[in-house]
Amino acid sequence: YQPNYFLTMKLPFWIRKKCHQYTGSGPLYCYITLNGERSKDFSARIVIDLQKWNAKKQIINDNDYASNQLAKVKNDLFKIEAYYIEKDQPFSVNDIKDTFIKYRGVPTEKIKLISFFKKFLSYQTYLSQPGIKTEPTVTSMRVRFHKLKNFLKHRKTEDILLKEVNIKFANRFYKWILIEEQLTNNYAMKNIRILKQVLDYAISEEKLQHNPLQTFKFRFDKPKSISYLYPNELKALEKHKFAQTRLQQVADLFVFECYTGLAYSDAMHFNYNLNIRKGPDKRHWIELHRQKSDQITLLPLIRKA
Numbered sequence: 001y002q003p004n005y006f007l008t009m010k011l012p013f014w015i016r017k018k019c020h021q022y023t024g025s026g027p028l029y030c031y032i033t034l035n036g037e038r039s040k041d042f043s044a045r046i047v048i049d050l051q052k053w054n055a056k057k058q059i060i061n062d063n064d065y066a067s068n069q070l071a072k073v074k075n076d077l078f079k080i081e082a083y084y085i086e087k088d089q090p091f092s093v094n095d096i097k098d099t100f101i102k103y104r105g106v107p108t109e110k111i112k113l114i115s116f117f118k119k120f121l122s123y124q125t126y127l128s129q130p131g132i133k134t135e136p137t138v139t140s141m142r143v144r145f146h147k148l149k150n151f152l153k154h155r156k157t158e159d160i161l162l163k164e165v166n167i168k169f170a171n172r173f174y175k176w177i178l179i180e181e182q183l184t185n186n187y188a189m190k191n192i193r194i195l196k197q198v199l200d201y202a203i204s205e206e207k208l209q210h211n212p213l214q215t216f217k218f219r220f221d222k223p224k225s226i227s228y229l230y231p232n233e234l235k236a237l238e239k240h241k242f243a244q245t246r247l248q249q250v251a252d253l254f255v256f257e258c259y260t261g262l263a264y265s266d267a268m269h270f271n272y273n274l275n276i277r278k279g280p281d282k283r284h285w286i287e288l289h290r291q292k293s294d295q296i297t298l299l300p301l302i303r304k305a
Contacts, residue, residue: 009034024047032093039093114159120198144194166212259304
C-alpha cells in the first residue's frame, strides 16, 4: 500500500516477562506501527535491568550506555523509514524491521562460535555487576570457554560457524573431555550445558532460529557421599605450615569455612570490619548476604574461626 506520510511511526519498547523472571534483567523488544499496520516483534539487542526501565516514559534510568543504545536504535529505524519515503515506493512496517535486522549486524550464517561465546561472556560479566550472576559462576564459564577452544585446536581449527554446532558436535566435545582430558562425566556434562546456554543466548539475539542442543540428553552421575574430617585431622591441618604462601591461604580459608559453615563464595567475600557485629548476648556474630540465595545470614563467630 502507499503509506500516509503525515502519520507518525511509533516504536513501543518493552521487556518480556519470561526474560527477567529469574535474572532481573532481559533484552528490550520492539515493534513498529504505522498507518494502522503493526510489524512483527523484534529484539532491540539491548539488555537492561528491569528496575531501571520506565515503560511509561520509554526510557532507561541510570544507564547512559544503554540509553545511548536505545537512542541509536530509534534513530536507525527513523532513518530507514526516511529512506523508503525518499524512494517514493510502497513499503510496509515489516520492510523497515527487516532492513533494520539485516544491516545492523553480521549475517547469521557468518557468525562463529568462539567469537559469539566471547560476546556471551561479556553479557554474563555485565550481569555479575548488579549481582544477578555470581563471580564464581562467570569464572566457571570462562574455564568452559577455554576448554572449548582447546577442543577446537585438537580438531585442527580455531573456530567454526555457529550454525555448525549440533548434537554430533556436542557428543564429540563430550567424549574428548572424558577420554583425552580424562575428566569426569559430570564435568563434561557441565561443559555441554554451558554450550547450550550460549546457543540460547544466540536465539535471544536473533542469531539462531532454534537451539540444536535442545534435545541433548544430559546424564549426571549421582554425587558421591561426602567424606568428613575427623577433629584430629582438622587440628593437624590447622597446625601444618605449607611452604607455598598460596597453599597456606587455601588451607586457612578451608579451616575458616569448617568453623563458620560458610560456602567458598561467601568466605571469599567475608570482611571482618563489615561482616562482624555484636549481638544482644555480647558475642560476635557474622552477618552477610549469601551469594547463592541472596539471603541475610547470622552465624555465631566461634573462637576457633
